[in-house]
Amino acid sequence: MVVRVAVVDPLPVFQQGVSAVLAGAGYAVETPADVVAWVRRSTSSVVLLTVLSEDDWDVLSRLCGTLGAQVVIAVLDGDPAASGARAVRLGARSVLPRSVSVDALRQTVDATIGGQAVMPAAVAAALAAGSQTDAHSPLSADQLSWLRDLAGGTTVARLASRAGYSERAMFRLLRVLYRQMGVSGRLQAVMRAQELHWL
Structure with missing residues (x-):
C-alpha cells in the first residue's frame, strides 16, 4: 500500500522542497489547501504540519483529536522543547525542527510510518519532566x-x-x-x- 503524505507549510519554497525530498524517497506527496478535508478522504496517510501560529495549533488538535489522523509529524520553528512537548500532548507522533536536514527528514518520516516516535532529545526531556523547559509562562x-x-x-x-x-x-x-x-x-x-x- 502506498503511503500518502501531505505537506503543509505557509512558505511555498519550503513546502515544495520537502515535497520533492519525500517524492524522491517514493512517497505519494500532496500539498492540500485544506488538510483537514484531505485527511477525511485519505487512508494510510501522513501529515507533515508546520506549526507556527495558534491557528496551526488548532489544526493539529483537530487532526489528532477529532479526526484521529493516523500519523501527524509536527514541524516546529525555534526552540522545540516546550512547543514539541505541547505537540506530542496534542497527539503528534513525531516532532521535527523546521531546520531539519534532508537525511533527518527522510529518516523521521520512514521511522514514524514504521510506528516509532521521533523527536529531539529536548522534547523527550520536557515530556519526561512533565512540564515545559522554563518556568516563564507563555500565557497572557x-x-x-x-x-x-x-x-x-x-x-x-x-x-x-x-x-x-x-x-x-x-x-x-x-x-x-x-x-x-x-x-x-x-x-x-x-x-x-x-x-x-x-x-
Whole structure:
C-alpha cells in the first residue's frame, strides 16, 4: 500500500522542497489547501504540519483529536522543547525542527510510518519532566488570572462576568487556553499550571 503524505507549510519554497525530498524517497506527496478535508478522504496517510501560529495549533488538535489522523509529524520553528512537548500532548507522533536536514527528514518520516516516535532529545526531556523547559509562562496576564480563578473554584459563568465576556465566549476562550497549554480541560489546565508554578 502506498503511503500518502501531505505537506503543509505557509512558505511555498519550503513546502515544495520537502515535497520533492519525500517524492524522491517514493512517497505519494500532496500539498492540500485544506488538510483537514484531505485527511477525511485519505487512508494510510501522513501529515507533515508546520506549526507556527495558534491557528496551526488548532489544526493539529483537530487532526489528532477529532479526526484521529493516523500519523501527524509536527514541524516546529525555534526552540522545540516546550512547543514539541505541547505537540506530542496534542497527539503528534513525531516532532521535527523546521531546520531539519534532508537525511533527518527522510529518516523521521520512514521511522514514524514504521510506528516509532521521533523527536529531539529536548522534547523527550520536557515530556519526561512533565512540564515545559522554563518556568516563564507563555500565557497572557488575563489567561493566568483565569487559571487562578478556576483553581480557586470560580465558575465559568462568574469568570465570564468578571472578565466582561458572555459565558459562551468565555468557554471558547478557555478552550483556546487549554489547547495552548496542551491539555484537554479545566482540571488538567489547573494541574499543569500548578506543576509549572504559574499559580
